[in-house]
Amino acid sequence: MPEELLQGEVYRRVQGLQRRLQAEGITAALLTQSADILYYSGTCQSGHLYIPAEGEPVFMVRRDYEQARLTAALKNVVPLRRFGEIPGILSGFGLPVPEVLGCECDVLPVSIYLRYQKLFPGTRFVDVSGFIRQQRAVKSPYEIEILAESGRRLDQMLATVPRVAEVGRTEVEMAGLLEGEARRLGHQGLVRFRGMNYDFFMGHLLTGPSGAAPSSFDGPVSGLGLDPSFAFGAGWRRLKADEPLYVDYGFAYRGYITDATRVFVIGELSGRLARAHAVALEIQAAVLEAVRPGVTGGALYELAVAMARKADLADNFQGWRQPVRFIGHGVGLELNELPVLAAGVEETLAPGMVFALEPKFVFPGEGAVGIENTVVVTANGVERLTNFPDGIYQLR
Structure with missing residues (x-):
């Protein structure tokens, strides 16, 4: 530049x-x-x-x-x-x-x-x-341009999942291959996270029940990692057919981070998981439709919770043992910036704010499904910065 x-x-x-x-x-x-x-x-x-x-x-x-x-x-x-x-x-x-x-x-x-x-x-x-x-929290045109490129590279990263996913492979092996592709695409490696003891890696790739294993990480999905010394992300479990392969990564490009989650499967997901993912997509669509300058993060969170409750999925929304009480978080130089779309938040959205919206459902013993995309608030609504297809991706 x-x-x-x-x-x-x-x-x-x-x-x-x-x-x-x-x-x-x-x-x-x-x-x-x-x-x-x-x-x-x-x-x-x-x-x-x-x-x-x-x-x-x-x-x-x-x-x-x-x-x-x-x-x-x-x-x-x-x-x-x-x-x-x-x-x-x-x-x-x-x-x-x-x-x-x-x-x-x-x-x-x-x-x-x-x-x-x-x-x-x-x-x-x-x-x-x-x-x-x-x-x-309010990004300049210069920052949004970099974030848009970060989002494009995150889309390219997600497109490599079919090449690394294989029944019998461990989560950590698939994660390593995917993260190598990310580095090849220009991922800086470091994903900054503001606060004490918020240890964070590039993201997490989880298979089946691993996606429902809660730990210390303050998010709807965490994973148990390789051992209790860092209970986060991919572990030693091997991918099986007909179970969710949950991929949630940030892409850090020239300092700026975008965030996205997609669900892949080799075979076919059970009816309950497929239905929950469809509800997550409906929640995403409704929340993004409701985003306008002046709307509060709390109002958007309550809209999402009401939709999960109407679908009789409230007990599994945003986690299950200790569900988080947010559906979105700001991104930029750090992964946990403002705004926050969370219970009770009265701060309003403004043009130029960039956040990751992540409605998700977690089922103990089965895994996690849902969606996450990074968007920028505009004068009339939102513009997506991550655009890899949202639906469950059937590999083979």
Whole structure:
């Protein structure tokens, strides 16, 4: 991408945060989380990004300074040898000691927070993570263009499932082959997930009952993994005929993630699973039809729950032992961004928001079925970014 285009994009983001800081009476924000650094600088190097309410940001880079100097879209990029140099560096740029300093309190380690307090003993610290997440929820045309390409590559990835699926193969073998195809297509490997202990891999490929095995992951479907050390995703179970092959992956391209789920089968699914999948498609269609700027995430969730209840499938909707109470989540630089389509959410949708809608049904002892697609909110509704066919894909 041309350097001037990235610089313009980054400075629009910085200015958006600065307007919010000014409105809230916050002197500056001091950011260190990787996704936020990437969003407001254009690069992902380790350091501390100081964004004053007015004026030029200062990116103090621990490592690698030379890479940051070459790739950051900001003017003030300096090396940081020791943590204690931060106040002196800021003073050298004519920036006063902040009276009120904003931090990413949702993800900032307490140890770093306490060190910030020692550096600025007279400063009042506030949480600006909500402002950042709200700003990042609405994507620019530049971001939507990258997300659209991410979605196209995710479609290509799903199209390779028939080549890797085979009765008798283990989940982890099929997952490895599929993930190799993803890397060949340009998947960056890392799927960022905001929050503590939200360990996440590229996605999960699960067979039959594995799709109904709940674990610590906060989603409708999880899988037990290879062992309890990381209870997530593909395990050692082998694919059988006439059972669901559940494939749920994100595709991370140039930092931006799209998310999709499809169900495949070698043979034919039972009537109950096939019917539940058909209901999931009906829920998807109804929710997407209802999406408009101004509608709340809570209203869309209640619409989906009502349809599951009407189909007499409420007990299996979004999980079975501990069902989650959401049907959609924002995506972007991280997999769990705003907006959230969940119970009680009063925040409204706006044009430019991008989310993954995932109505699913889980049956203990049988597996999981359902659908997931990434969409962008427009002035009149939605536009899909993932377009691999939605129906149950019969392999052979």
